[in-house]
Amino acid sequence: MDSNEVLYDVIVVGAGPSGLAAGLELAKGNASVLILDRKQEIGCPKRCAEGLSNRWFDIMNLKPKPEWAVQEIKGAVLYGPNGKDVKMKSENALGYVLERKMFEKELAINAVKLGAKILLKHQVINAKRENGLVKLxxxxxNxxxxFKGxxxxxxxxxxxxxxRMLGLNTKNNLNDTDSGYQYEMTGISGYDENCLHLYFGTQVAPRGYIWIFPKREGTANVGIGIGAYVSNETKLNAKEYLDRWIQxxxxxxxxxxxxxxxxxxxxGGFLEKMTADNLLVAGDAGHMVDPIHGGGIGIAMEGGRLAAKNALRALKENDYTDKNLNQYTQEWFDTRGNELKRRxxxxxxxxQLSDDDFNYLAESITMDEALAIGNGTLSKTDMAILFTKKLVKRPGLVAIMMKYFQ
Ligand SMILES: Cc1cc2nc3c(=O)[nH]c(=O)nc-3n(C[C@H](O)[C@H](O)[C@H](O)COP(=O)(O)OP(=O)(O)OC[C@H]3O[C@@H](n4cnc5c(N)ncnc54)[C@H](O)[C@@H]3O)c2cc1C
Incomplete structure (x- = not known):
């Protein structure tokens, strides 16, 4: 039978981390699942610096393999606008830089082993509902x-x-979108290959940072993420900032x-609602990205898996209405979304901090304190105590912090 005559339980559009994790979970639950992607190779081109912390391997029950977990990462070095650095390094691996192409192929192979079907070079150009089903x-x-699901x-x-074709508004606003540009470079040196390196400052990367994510000896992803609106103001785009810095x-x-x-x-700009009749959205499509560092591989996989679990529930109940599916939105906020909102x-x-504020903070706040602020793990009271102690000499910063506590 031609594949397009089959009625699938679920059609997943996109074979990135979220789509593959969803496909795998659906196949595990014995649903008939088709994964479509317009690319001609899974995981390529990558549009990613490929960093993934251990936390996500644990959450997704994955064991890092040398074929795709190519560089062990034991820490990070943060470089302030004045060039001073703060280094945090542990004895053990905290995460890995991946070869994403190999990683995603493994996810794909596992999904297919369980019964999923994948079709590449298949670009969805329209989606509509028909007789209680979705027709793509x-x-x-040419x-x-x-295809029906x-x-x-x-x-x-x-x-x-x-x-959006199925009526769910997922538009990103410019303030909560970053523009990313990256080179995988080789023949480079001068940095600790067991650490991620992050460079901050308005002259370096306004509303963002430059990164070096080492991949193997002398090779790394060197990239930049800046606020998407920045180029309008500074007339320099992400590539120009990156090229200037590399030189x-x-x-x-x-x-x-x-x-x-x-x-x-x-x-940012998290969706209030991530479902419509016959539809669930996951991964970048549902804005499931960490708003501080822009990492999304792990969150996308977790979101895809949760969407699939809800799809399996809806299949069992034979109820594909928005009302029934929307339990997924609440579950996502409970497991991840609320934490990301805090971040x-x-x-x-x-x-709101200036380069001077950053330099001051880099010198007065310890790495553990910086991590606690970044991870959103401090209560408002603890934050207030911390900042009152640290910022007595800097009234401008106190004013900014006070706005945060309101
Ligand atoms: C420069 C940059 C660096 C990054 N670095 C990191 C990092 O180091 N660590 C990290 O965790 N995250 C990083 N991210 C974010 C991470 O790449 C994403 O969050 C992650 O890829 C999201 O996975 P996804 O499956 O939701 O979407 P994607 O990986 O974008 O996959 C979407 C898939 O859908 C397919 N598709 C789209 N439209 C159609 C269509 N109409 N028909 C068929 N197929 C379609 C695409 O071909 C694609 O394969 C980075 C992002 C960028 C841009």
Whole structure:
């Protein structure tokens, strides 16, 4: 039978981390599942710096494998606007830089082993409801084919067109979107290869940071994420900021570029609702990204898995209405969304600080305190005590912090 004549329980659009995690969970639950992607190779091009902390391996029950967990990461070095650095390094691995192409292929292989079907070079160009089902129009080699499903999980990344075609507003606003640009470089040196390196400052990366994520000896993802609105104000785009900075780095400027990646990152603007009739949305398409550092691989996988669990429940109940599916939104906020909302608030606070404020904080706050603020794990009272102690000499900063406590 031609694949487009089959009625699938669930069609997942997008074979990135969220779509593959959803597909795997659905196949595990014995649903018939089709995963469509417009790319011609899973995981490629990557649009990602490929960093993933151990926390996500635990949450997703994954064991790092040398084929795709290519660089052990034991810490991070933060560089302030005045060039001073704060280093935090542990004895043990805190996470890995991945070869995402290999990682996602493994997720895909596992999903297919359990019964999922994947079709590449299949671009969904239209989605509509018909007789209680969803009909997708899909462009394949200049032909349009139709696929039907009881449910669709939209995992189509930041563009998030599928959800919008089915009536769910997933538009990103400019203030909560970052513009990312990155080179995979080789023949570079001058940094600790067991650490992530993050560079801050309005001259370096306004409303964002530059990163070096080491991948193997002499090779790293070197990239930048800045507020998407920044270029309007400074007339420099993400690539120009990155190129300028690389030229100022003796260990990098003579390196060779072996891959170029660019992409948007939804860093906030969480959706109040992540379902509609016959539809669930997950991953970047549902704005499931950490608003402080822009990491989304782990959150996307977790979101995809949760969407799939709710899809399995709806299949069992034979009820594909928004009303029934929307339990997923609440579950996502309970497991992850509320934590990310707190982190968004911390980011809004950090955005108000000047380079001088950053330099002052870098010198007065310990790494553990910085991590607690960034992770949103301090209560408001503890934050107030911390800042009252640290900021007595800086009334301007106290005023900014007070706004945060209101
Ligand atoms: C420069 C940059 C660096 C980053 N670095 C990190 C990092 O170090 N660590 C981290 O955790 N996160 C990082 N992120 C974020 C991370 O890449 C994303 O959060 C993650 O990829 C989201 O996964 P996803 O499955 O939701 O979407 P995606 O990975 O974007 O996958 C979406 C898929 O949908 C497919 N698709 C889209 N539209 C259609 C259509 N109409 N029909 C068929 N298929 C379609 C696409 O081809 C794609 O394969 C970075 C992002 C950027 C841009």
């Amino acid at each position: 129009e899909v462009e394949v080699n 032909e349009v084919k139709e 009881k449910l669709v999980i939209a995992c189509d990344g930041i563009d998030s067109l599928i959800a 100022s780095q003796p260990g990098l400027k003579n390196g060779s570029i072996i891959e170029v990646n660019a992409g948007g990152i939804p860093v 968004l608030k911390s980011r809004h606070l950090l955005e």
